[in-house]
Amino acid sequence: MEQPVKKYQSGVEATLDVIGGKWKSIILYHLVDEKRRFNELRRLTPSISHKMLTQQLRELERDGLVFRHDYNEVPPRVEYELSEYGQGLIGVLDFFCYWGEAHLERVYGDKSVALEGPFMSEEEMLQIASGAGLKRE
Structure with missing residues (x-):
């Protein structure tokens, strides 16, 4: 089933719909220069909870702004980086x-x-x- 088109009053509103809130811009900021592991993002953003960071990263990944790289290693290693689309921000x-x-x-x-x-x-x-x-x- 196709989702209805959400209507916005301005481009600012559309942008804030994707990167708004307390944490997403901060997470994106920390990914500008390099890939980061989950715990590294936690250290760089000490006030964010584990659950909130997980949720925000999933939303950023869903919206195509962030890539999640899972490495088949022991112990498991996951890194996040800005996608080409996310670099536009x-x-x-x-x-x-x-x-x-x-x-x-x-x-x-x-x-x-x-x-x-x-x-x-x-x-x-x-x-x-x-x-x-x-x-x-």
Whole structure:
């Protein structure tokens, strides 16, 4: 049976339907530069529960943003990485970082008061602000 087409008021709403919530953008952010194992993602996101991380990864995989790689090894090894489709969100995630750091500067005068790091350099922030985006190595 075909699912009915969900109607959105804007592209922002459609984007947030896929990456919204407390954890998905953070998980995606940690997958931008490299593959990560489940427990590595848990360490990088200490406030997330095992159950929630599992659920969010399954949804990101279902939506085609993340690939899950199961290796036939003992002990079992599973890694997650951004799919090519998910890599299309890197600019969005970079801008989230830029905007969030600028917001913390505005509110606190010093983003390091509220942000544990890593920080974007002024050059990186200017690249994003000018629309150039970041080139990740």
